[in-house]
């Protein structure tokens with residue numbers, strides 16, 4: 001009793017799409033919807049490096065006793081050294097995946113200034129706005145794409161931030177923008193960082209795909225540039241994609257502050273926020289990442305596996321881009337993107353037809369997960385795109 005005013009909510013559209021895909025009996029169906037990496041066989045495999053680390057943990061772990069609100073500080077230090085420069089890791093705490101890090105960061109921003117504003121370029125990962133709303137942040141959106149052509153507007157963020165006020169937060173995708181795949185180049189990031197420093201803004205960097213774009217180091221470059229130039233930065237890092245740990249919910253939130261004392265104070269608030277939510281993060285994924293990063297051979301193996309994933313995504317991107325314009329859908333533009341995602345200029349009706357007539361599943365926004373394609377699916381995918389546009 002007492003819940004009469006709650007009506008059932010519609011399922012998350014992407015989860016609903018997954019459900020429909022599973023029950024589709026066509027054997028040449030394609031799942032380009034869900035944002036997980038898939039290999040050529042359509043699997044999301046466990047990394048060999050992860051399997052080996054798990055083997056070690058099985059034999060060496062002596063206790064499952066609580067670790068603490070901050071999780072495992074050794075994991076946080078190793079991941080921090082891998083993202084930032086060795087020896088220049090930032091203080092932080094282990095979180096429940098990248099999502100948990102984003103939520104803690106949003107809670108901290110809201111707790112320290114009720115009604116705080118956060119700028120976010122759209123389109124973005126569909127969970128960003130609900131997370132920020134749940135934390136009580138006030139959102140200010142701006143278009144990253146030109147609404148008519150759906151092409152990126154390169155100066156969109158700089159232009160929008162002309163309306164910013166000191167203390168506003170700004171969501172930044174660290175690399176491999178989800179859903180567009182288009183990241184600002186080094187010069188643009190420098191301009192953005194300079195503007196943020198000058199205006200007293202706080203970047204909240206969502207670093208969920210490091211290593212899936214151009215390489216681990218290169219993919220961390222924008223984040224490091226922001227940390228170097230802007231006094232206060234929050235970095236929400238996920239290990240769920242780049243270590244293939246998805247369900248193990250592995251991530252960390254790092255804090256860069258002008259003084260060590262302030263960073264420590266912010267970390268104490270983050271710990272208090274975690275304590276009243278989930279108390280402590282799950283250990284297994286972080287223990288695996290720590291085992292890999294503290295062992296040179298396992299690190300090499302993991303890096304090679306990550307490189308193979310990146311290579312496959314890059315080859316698929318290039319193969320699609322080689323088709324150029326397909327009846328108004330500019331596949332050529334995919335060459336400029338990085339990571340698993342790209343947006344295609346399709347109408348909702350065309351997206352429905354791809355699903356109904358060709359068994360091709362993608363988000364209603366037109367986002368595709370490129371890694372969902374098998375190499376020999378590409379011709380059929382392009383033919384289907386032509387067919388729903390009445391060409392070819």
Ligand SMILES: Cc1ncc(COP(=O)(O)O)c(C=O)c1O
Nearest residue numbers: 097098099125178206208238240
């Ligand atoms: C842009 C972006 N940020 C954060 C996340 C969250 O990752 P995690 O599974 O680690 O919570 C995702 C996951 O899809 C994402 O796409």
